[in-house]
Amino acid sequence: MSFFLLALAVRALNLCPPGHGFHSWGTIVALAGLGTAAIDKFIPSAPGWLPYAIGLGCVAHLLGDSITKRGAPWLWPLKSRYEITLIKSSGNKVETEILTPLMGVATVALLWLTVLSPHPLH
Numbered sequence: 001m002s003f004f005l006l007a008l009a010v011r012a013l014n015l016c017p018p019g020h021g022f023h024s025w026g027t028i029v030a031l032a033g034l035g036t037a038a039i040d041k042f043i044p045s046a047p048g049w050l051p052y053a054i055g056l057g058c059v060a061h062l063l064g065d066s067i068t069k070r071g072a073p074w075l076w077p078l079k080s081r082y083e084i085t086l087i088k089s090s091g092n093k094v095e096t097e098i099l100t101p102l103m104g105v106a107t108v109a110l111l112w113l114t115v116l117s118p119h120p121l122h
């Protein structure tokens with residue numbers, strides 16, 4: 001499951017070369033494999049909250065997409081998309097250069113405090 005989710009993340013975040021050739025999927029397999037090995041080494045027993053965190057993340061993502069112009073396909077595989085447009089554009093400078101790195105650092109800090117630190121907060 002970790003490998004599969006990491007492979008999706010590598011593709012979605014464009015961490016691999018574009019296209020469908022060996023360079024693209026070879027990079028995806030290599031990065032997802034490295035990530036899976038790192039998780040296995042540093043977080044050997046998956047914490048009980050992990051599935052709930054992933055589920056909550058998915059719902060938050062769909063809700064976030066639903067307030068943009070493009071909407072979200074709540075009844076996938078049906079093609080209809082649903083939206084209540086509160087955000088007219090996304091991907092601006094503040095979002096990509098300030099908010100995204102800030103949330104990345106916050107995620108690593110929370111991961112450190114809750115799981116990886118020698119004295120985690122429980």
Ligand SMILES: [Zn+2]
Pocket residue numbers: 061065
């Ligand atoms: Zn989305």
